[in-house]
Amino acid sequence: MTEIKFASSAVSRRTMLVGAMLSSAFAVQPFQAWADSVDDPSMAGPLGDIFIGASDAKVTFIEYAAVTCSHCAAFHNEVWPGIRSRWVDTGKMRFVLRGYPLNPLDTAAFMLARADGGRNYYPITDLLFEKQASWAFTEKPLDAMRDLLRQAGFDKTKFDATVSNQALYEQVKRVQAQAVKVLNVHATPTLFLNGERHEGALNSKAFDEIVQKMLV
Numbered sequence: 001m002t003e004i005k006f007a008s009s010a011v012s013r014r015t016m017l018v019g020a021m022l023s024s025a026f027a028v029q030p031f032q033a034w035a036d037s038v039d040d041p042s043m044a045g046p047l048g049d050i051f052i053g054a055s056d057a058k059v060t061f062i063e064y065a066a067v068t069c070s071h072c073a074a075f076h077n078e079v080w081p082g083i084r085s086r087w088v089d090t091g092k093m094r095f096v097l098r099g100y101p102l103n104p105l106d107t108a109a110f111m112l113a114r115a116d117g118g119r120n121y122y123p124i125t126d127l128l129f130e131k132q133a134s135w136a137f138t139e140k141p142l143d144a145m146r147d148l149l150r151q152a153g154f155d156k157t158k159f160d161a162t163v164s165n166q167a168l169y170e171q172v173k174r175v176q177a178q179a180v181k182v183l184n185v186h187a188t189p190t191l192f193l194n195g196e197r198h199e200g201a202l203n204s205k206a207f208d209e210i211v212q213k214m215l216v
Helices: 013-022 070-088 104-113 121-130 141-152 156-163 166-183 204-215
Strands: 051-053 059-065 093-099 190-193 196-199
Touching (some): 051 070, 059 070, 070 204, 093 121, 190 204
16 A cells, blocks of 8 residues: 655645645544445445446456555556456446545545546546656645646646535545445455455456456
8 A cells, every 4th residue: 555645845725724624534424334245336335336338247347446556556557458458348347446545645536536427537547547656656746636637627726626525525435434344445456356356456367367257
């Protein structure tokens, strides 16, 4: 896991306020017990899942990830494109990325990805994974994220309003809280293929071997 802290000496007062709001990483409202199945709809949280792929695909791939996790970024940048081409685009698999924030930056990122009804959820998360080194590990990461997401339509006003949205914050954090409480997810990435759990990123060969067995 990657821990990222805001450099208080290098951020503006506004950035510090936003960071302080986000820093209560597990401040979610009490919730009921959920079913043990990872694909139970309640596990997706109040905002629901945003799937890629055929709804009737034989294999369902659910990933818990964080955009500041270097292992997650490596998987999405190096392994995921081939998986999508071989399995998702051919109708054999459907995929959903569930946010599992490790720190305030991750929480902010998934809040931003969920803005506008989540219509740019994957373009935003893909961009953050692709450019991770240019924003997540800088002196002023929240400012760097803000600059990066200008190309996704976030001016400063919209960016700051989104990451200050308490209701959206609680909705994003609830997904993580459920994963911890019900599925005992404690690391990123954690992958579920038809409910079968795999902790840590898989390489292409290992991933394909698992999927091929499920398609028999």
